[in-house]
Amino acid sequence: MAYELFSRRGVRDVGVNELIERSGVAKATFYRHFPSKDALVLAFLEQRDQVWTVDAIVGQAKLRGTTPTEQLLAIFDVFGDWFLRDDFEACSFINILLEMGPAHPLGQASIDYLARIRGHVQALAEQAGLDRPEDFARSWHILMKGSIVSATEGDTQAAKRAQQMASWLIEHHRS
Amino acid sequence: MAYELFSRRGVRDVGVNELIERSGVAKATFYRHFPSKDALVLAFLEQRDQVWTVDAIVGQAKLRGTTPTEQLLAIFDVFGDWFLRDDFEACSFINILLEMGPAHPLGQASIDYLARIRGHVQALAEQAGLDRPEDFARSWHILMKGSIVSATEGDTQAAKRAQQMASWLIEHHRS
DNA sequence: AGCGAGTAAGACCGGTCTGTCTGCACCTTG
DNA sequence: CAAGGTGCAGACAGACCGGTCTTACTCGCT
Numbered sequence: 001m002a003y004e005l006f007s008r009r010g011v012r013d014v015g016v017n018e019l020i021e022r023s024g025v026a027k028a029t030f031y032r033h034f035p036s037k038d039a040l041v042l043a044f045l046e047q048r049d050q051v052w053t054v055d056a057i058v059g060q061a062k063l064r065g066t067t068p069t070e071q072l073l074a075i076f077d078v079f080g081d082w083f084l085r086d087d088f089e090a091c092s093f094i095n096i097l098l099e100m101g102p103a104h105p106l107g108q109a110s111i112d113y114l115a116r117i118r119g120h121v122q123a124l125a126e127q128a129g130l131d132r133p134e135d136f137a138r139s140w141h142i143l144m145k146g147s148i149v150s151a152t153e154g155d156t157q158a159a160k161r162a163q164q165m166a167s168w169l170i171e172h173h174r175s
Numbered sequence: 176m177a178y179e180l181f182s183r184r185g186v187r188d189v190g191v192n193e194l195i196e197r198s199g200v201a202k203a204t205f206y207r208h209f210p211s212k213d214a215l216v217l218a219f220l221e222q223r224d225q226v227w228t229v230d231a232i233v234g235q236a237k238l239r240g241t242t243p244t245e246q247l248l249a250i251f252d253v254f255g256d257w258f259l260r261d262d263f264e265a266c267s268f269i270n271i272l273l274e275m276g277p278a279h280p281l282g283q284a285s286i287d288y289l290a291r292i293r294g295h296v297q298a299l300a301e302q303a304g305l306d307r308p309e310d311f312a313r314s315w316h317i318l319m320k321g322s323i324v325s326a327t328e329g330d331t332q333a334a335k336r337a338q339q340m341a342s343w344l345i346e347h348h349r350s
Numbered sequence: 351a352g353c354g355a356g357t358a359a360g361a362c363c364g365g366t367c368t369g370t371c372t373g374c375a376c377c378t379t380g
Numbered sequence: 381c382a383a384g385g386t387g388c389a390g391a392c393a394g395a396c397c398g399g400t401c402t403t404a405c406t407c408g409c410t
Contacts, residue, residue, distance in 0.1 A: 146321025
């Protein structure tokens with residue numbers, strides 16, 4: 001419920017009253033479960049990490065590839081499908097980070113969840129035996145985030161472009 | 176005045192009342208010059224394109240390099256300095272695009288100004304005689320935008336990482 | 351049966367937002 | 381001097397925000 005609204009329209013655009021009304025719950029009940037709206041947003045970010053990062057992206061990529069290197073590159077195949085969906089809504093972590101700023105608690109939480117994504121990439125890089133896996137993951141993450149913004153602009157080929165650069169990155173990190 | 180506030184704190188976080196008060200102008204006078212707040216934001220975006228895109232980034236990069244290829248790579252040198260500034264505030268075009276969404280008029284305007292940035296890159300690519308300059312510019316732009324988000328997360332080396340991948344991109348677009 | 355916990359519904363509070371309108375001082379032009 | 385335009389200051393409108401609190405009702409438990 002809140003997950004759909006937050007991920008599609010952003011945190012700032014969805015008010016507590018609307019959430020209350022749509023979920024058919026009383027306001028007092030809501031505030032008994034969550035001390036503030038920000039607490040609900042934190043819960044949303046955690047759910048987003050599981051549903052989107054772990055299941056939809058990393059999980060799907062692991063299914064599509066057999067070797068760690070294939071699984072890494074498959075991330076951008078998943079992105080390519082995702083960018084074409086009509087309910088494509090960019091990345092909530094990036095959205096909230098840029099919307100609230102890195103100093104805000106929700107911005108900090110977004111940074112943490114983005115670091116978790118980078119951790120998945122780094123783990124695959126280590127399995128693939130690549131050099132300097134942390135540097136690799138940070139560069140890889142630049143491609144992921146950049147392609148998401150380009151897709152938001154309307155470039156449906158953004159995933160392919162990023163994947164091409166990603167393959168060069170892999171080559172340069174081979175032992 | 177409005178430029179500083181909008182670029183540092185975002186469009187949604189700065190209200191008309193605050194702008195009025197800080198600029199020492201009457202509210203009626205403001206609304207005589209701009210029919211709405213969005214019209215002011217549009218003027219801000221245009222100013223941002225000149226001050227930031229044209230002068231601060233592309234202009235500086237052209238000063239730092241002699242050949243088109245050097246000027247392209249110098250973009251990320253400029254980014255590196257920019258990321259270290261304490262008043263680094265990410266890219267207003269990306270911020271507004273993700274904040275308002277691509278359907279909103281301000282999101283559309285942001286997409287247009289991002290396309291102008293890509294146009295500068297494409298022009299340099301053509302001067303450098305690179306293959307498929309439009310594809311080159313779109314891939315290059317992915318690196319620019321991805322590094323900006325990474326810098327917002329706190330990665331001070333984001334510009335270096337993007338520059339490394341950018342050099343590989345140049346190599347693969349040589350005739 | 352009677353009691354208390356939990357909940358839906360929504361009034362309410364202080365504050366914010368964009369945008370309009372009024373009052374008053376000033377300043378130029380005839 | 382008089383008229384009219386201009387601009388500042390700020391009240392005001394109408395909507396919305398996050399968050400608190402009251403009211404009425406429905407349950408489950410003893």
